[in-house]
Amino acid sequence: MARLVPAGMAPPQIFLTVARHGELFKEMVDSGLLGPTGLADRRRLAPPLREAVILRTCAAARCDYEFNLHEQTISRRMGLSDAQITDLREAAPDTTLWSRELLAVLRLVDGLVQRLDVDDATWAELRRHFDEAALIEITQLVGHYTGVAMLAALVKPAFDCYR
DSSP states (O other): OTTTSOTTOOOOHHHHHHHTSHHHHHHHHHHTSEETTEESOOSOSOHHHHHHHHHHHHHHTTOHHHHHHHHHHTTTTTTOOHHHHHHTTSSSOOTTSSOHHHHHHHHHHHHHHHHSOOOHHHHHHHHHHOOHHHHHHHHHHHHHHHHHHHHHHHHOOOOOOOO
16 A cells, blocks of 8 residues: 555545455556556556546546545646636536647547447547547546446445545
8 A cells, every 4th residue: 555645645445445355456556557646547648638537537427436536636736727627527528628639538538438439520539639559548547447436336435535
């Protein structure tokens, strides 16, 4: 746990839940799947983009637990403004807060979480802004955090309080 959580900070409830399966937790940490900035942070995506994907996924999957955890601990450090964090919960993003490329990413997240699909126009827009590796990584990130939402729905962890 020391590799994941700063000294003096209580581990998030979701980490403690996964740690109950010691072998799985160790594999996730040792492989780098789980790290101090969350799941699957390979440091290839810009931090604000990555964090927007995570929060939008949590919002679309109705996972208040994980949204709250990130909002309290990391979202601002990753470069998101208070207005952007709030906006990621809205059904229709405020187009004045996001670039065209990030608006396309938010549409991708919504499509993947809600329909497991993305429309052709959104995909074409994404291809103009991102290479194939980035789009694969974004899609996998959505999948990882959808899995977190499922786990949180199952175990119903108490909200962590870091303020």
